[in-house]
Amino acid sequence: MSARALWRRAATLRVFTSSPCRLVNTSQHLSLEWNHGKVQEEEKSETVQEPPSAETAEGSSLVYNPSAYYQSRAECSDIQRGPVKEEETTQPVPSAGFRQQSNHYMVGSSRHLSIDKNGRLDLAFNPAVDDKGHKFNNSKDEVSTYIKRDTRAFQKCRPEYSVMTYDVSQRLPAIQIKDGLLLLHKAALMKNIDSSNVACFICELGHVEPEQTAIIRGNTRFSMLLRYSVENLQHFTHVQLIEVLRAFVRLGLSHHHSILDSYEAEFSRRTCELELHQLLLVADLWRSLGRSVPQYVDKLCDCISKHFNQMGPPELVQFVYILGESRQCPAFVLECLEGIIMHHLDELKGEEVGAVCLGLFKTQNSLSDRALRRLVDRACVVVKEITDFGIVNVMKLMRFSHLDHLRWLEILSSEVPRRAPQMAVQGLMHIALTCSALHYRDENVLLAVAKYLPHLPSQYRSKDAAKLLWAFGNLGILPSQCPNFHPRLTEALRDRESEFRSYPEHLLTALLGLAFVGQFPHDLLSLALSPEFTNQVTGIIDLKKDLFTLDGTVAIELPGWTGPRMNPTVQDEVTKQLWDFAQSELCQKPEVLEAEAVLQELLGGQEFVHKRMILPHMRSIDLEVHLDLRGNPLPVTSETYQNHYHPEKGSCWPLDWKEMNTGVTLTDDLLVQLTSGKKTAMPKTVSIQRPILRPVVASAKRERILNVGVDLTDDLMHAITKRQERSTIRGHDASSSAIAQLAVQVTSRNHYCYRTQRLTGLYAMKRRQLALAGYTVVEVPHWEWFPLLRRSLAERLAYMHCKIFSSFDSKNRK
Template sequence: MLATIKLMRPSWIRPKFRHSCFSSRLYTVSYEKAIRSPVGKRIPQTPANTYAKQIRFGEKAYGDLRENVRYACHIYREKVDKLPASESHRVIENILSDIKLHKKKIIATEFTEVLQVLATCDNNVLKRYCNDDGFKDLWMLGAEVSNTLSDDQLKIVLRSLTKIYMLWSASITDVLMGLDHCCAQRCRDWNTTTLLLVADIWHLMAVKPIQYMQAMLNLFDIDTETFAALSTPQLVHLTYFVGNVRGGPKSLLSSIETRLENVIEDLSVSEIGLVCHALFKSSYSICSTTLLQKIGNKVQKDFSELDIYSSVSILKQFRYSGFYQPSFFAALELYLTDEHVEKLNLVAISHYAVTFASFRYWNEKIFNAFVNKFISVASVPRKLVPFSKKVQELHPSVRARCKDIAKLLWAVTSMNHPCEHLNFDAVALDEVQSRVATGEMDWFPHYLIDCLHSLAMRGIFPYDLISLVLSTDYLKKIKEAALYEPRRQLFVLDGSIGIECQDYTGNRLPPSFKDQLPAAITGTDGFELKAKVGLTDIMQCLSDLLGGKTFIHCRSIIPHFKTADIIIHVDSAGHPLAVKQGHASKAHQRDLAVPLSDNMLHGLLGRIPAPEKSPAVENRKLAVEVLGQNQCVRDRNVLLGLNRMKMRQLEKLGYKVILIYPFEIQQLENSTHEEREDFLKERLSNYIAF
């Protein structure tokens, strides 16, 4: 039997400003699967192993909530008086024998009693009953009486189930669904304390009660009085459960944000980390800059109070909300000393690095510390074992996940961080190849695409891996397994091969793939002309200087880069030539701005080129790049990795690239037309005879 819950998951590379609600996306999960593995986990785990994994990273903050909301969390256990062993056996055996021999129907009281007694038994006693056929009938009969349980009996049954996980099996599915339905029907009559208590008990079982959680969140959304009655600790508690199911009604999330703005000063940094993580998991970006500023101001007072979980969670929400606070990053810069970075695990380091890169904030010393930590962890000896064994045997603080490798590689590359002396490229490539060899990337194929895309930005093209991901079977696997479809990365990777790898003979993207690319991926020149600051003014000045619009052309030269280029052709004497206007390409729905040689055309279309003949007359091709703020490192005249890759490819296509940086555009905005012309004359004087 299947149950449905609607969830939405975010992408870590490019935060999307969207809100999540129960109508976002449909995921179908079974209770049988939920028993062995929480929703979203690919590797089956017993509830006990699930507890251990959750406590290691994040659940401590949940368990450390204030006393008046610590109902049934991981560090709390209700004290139950144990019966003597003989008495426990007698109660259990009597009920099981009645079920097996006499096919007796049980009543709610008996079902509650046998589970309560089982919860007091030692593990050895529980193991004895694991394979008892009577328990299959017990679960079946228990499902029939679940609706007749009183509220007190319902709580006892749920609490008992959290302590007898060793007896869980597929036969308990009906009981869980019955109890879930029962809780959902009764939640309207419960107060806030009971609502959160029941949710806590379900959480302790590592099972998501789909009907109950949806009913509870809808109740808090609709009933404003019930929501207003929440205390501050209960508000934090409710927010945790919103994150636990990865979504909630949009209006409820907005109400939570409003309440948090008023009480954020009363929360500890652990609780702030908890709510930030919960809202991030719900794909909810905080809209209130006031709330984000209060969070930043409170945290930056003393970063030493932050644990790894809280700091990473706050950074996630800042990144997802697109909120940049200079004072926060300045304080964080001082906090991240070499000694502190050495104490962090790679999960935290990858999040720190991605956050810095998302805001284009670069510090050479900090990024060197990140890279050194990665290299030291990667040097730990490892065995080529199956992926499932690797996850179970290797502690996450010792080994990096493929997700962490992809994040860190993207962050270091995006910031154009120089790593030649650190041997970063060789180590990163070795890590990626080893994860492919062990089969880990088969579980997460989209992370392999991210890794190859980052390596390509660094000018590294492992042909065997590229041919693998561009194969038909692997493209199908990516579409089926990825949380987001990395079409943009694939498009850039394939186009880069055509320009930079003339000896590559492996797989290429099929034409049908390129035909289906939306404008958001391929870009439009009209949008560039309207959106890019200073581009229109520069074009007008160049037109006046060169003698007309026929001597310049604004198009994206390379199809897999969206940013526009101003193209100028000059002869060997430096005199401008008319630029032939391009026409729309059927494959990419773009204009190729210049006449293409056979080499260029074959490379872009995925065919092996023939040797290019030297032209009879040496003409020069110039590409003037008007850079935006998002194309450079913050407050520096340093190109980001993707834009550096574009300039490298333009040079391979025979262009001389002239860069106009954002600070220069700002200065030209307040200049006269004559001053702009003088600036362009000086910048182009080595190539054009004015």
């Protein structure tokens, strides 16, 4: 518990051990004498267990302990944010039709930001002393990093919000606690109390000073008044019912209170009778009370369609905000909302744009690609008036929708360095994480984030440190570019080690991000691979895959590792799961199937190409090819190869490359296609149909070589015709048993940073590990291979021949 929280708790206890305590005692005594004992002391309707009664200095006992109702700063923040949901610890982000196609073999499942549960770790997960005796520094600076945001700032943009929202800052004329107790006494003495009197009493009690509301909530007569309100629920007018709910908010009634079930049911029944502003106000009061009301929100969504024509910008933004705080938005409502958002888009102010983005993000829904681009276009126009929190909200929606809005991203290149010095850790983390999700590598943005991050490790949650390390590692920002970044966040992980018991995914996320850039903290790796931690995460498939990736990385990159390792049985289980999925998904991609077929045609059959996961922990497939020292292909899948080729015995595959029917016959048709020249005259007795050449307009400079054919150089002619055997490679005898192991990789856009040829963290690490395992990587990039899929087979064969043997020659020249 922080020093500030302790001070507030002590101050509260001092208040309740003074004169108000005697007032509580007196009021409870009067309640037992009312109406000749007909009214018995009500059972407490709070679901929270009360502590034993304490003795005051004067010796009188307190039946109710007001401090049990007092909300800490953390709890108040949680209530302002809305009810906490439990399902988002490892829940993947739902896909949308226009998003980047998800890849189950990317290490990303545990990188999805949870929206509620992990939004802010309570101090309960940060005990003052952990099991190892590390003391956390819960200073004022640390707490301040968690509260630099205002989810309701948009409501200050227009005065119209006042009729449909609860203003926390509104100060009504307050009444003293003694007047509140007299009201309770008066209510207790009344006979045949009706609905209007009940509503009046509760609303008046809502004016008690906030510091004294715990005394009212703890009074037995207040519990009886609540019971009378339930008995008169159906007799309340709409206005009375809403004002009673507003009074509950002012009194700080617990959102767990059992009486609220009846109120939610009554409001749900009346949704079709309420006006638009009343519907939105009721939803906002429930949010302010901190109670999740799915039944009411369902009814609200069912009847909101008849009010769509009444929605202006404030009503629209408030409705989206309510849906976001409720974490629900039916599909039919979203379709209508898109049209309304587009209709009022040009009227939205900066903070309202941010609120709409945050609401959509929290509902885990998104708009169409066109509508999203227009929404972010509007954000670009009003970017100067958007707060830091609003900018982060736009980034969240872009991350969820995987929207590559280039203009907005370019604006960030100047906005983030300007805003970063005053931004909190969480905001900087969200910006870096969005750049990572979009594969957008902008060093101006990322290095500004690294520069202005707080220097004290205690100011980070484990989640913040993990996501930052993941983002920077995924985008390939090396430790040499920001020397203090990785050590600072690694130390923050050590300080927050106790949080990994509740959030194990954060440790795996951080360690994988560090591994991407070649950083391996041995103490944290030992913790992640320990039997206790392994047993904790193996029940969650996504975390089990992440742990498998980390374990395989340790095996290859730390050959002298003596620490714990993943259970071999679990390794085999995960490997089987990954391969089963690969066979049904990755292995069936058209570009992979075509590359496999071309290689088989080029090398002489299926036994010379093995489609498999060379490194199973990397969750991706390769086309494995083996060549001997003369460049002859060797089988990699057949039993014949296993029987006849034993490197340890010095025996090679008996057949020579040129003896196999595996080369490409250099016909006149092939020459025409390769050179884009004219076909030479053929004898009339020979009938050969010329393949149709379909020119493809180059989409980029690097594809120009493919749109007009391949220049037929002497080297290419020699490589294609294979008229002479390859010469013995430098100093190696032809009978040597060494072989070249090639890993052919057909890449996609997911493998690279946005609009670059720089591999993202996982695939860069895979290339590094393949090299350590003795493989030469042959990259077949999408910008070269995909255009060739629309060309002739001869061109694909020539392209693949150049790729394979140029890689082979390059390897042997080293």
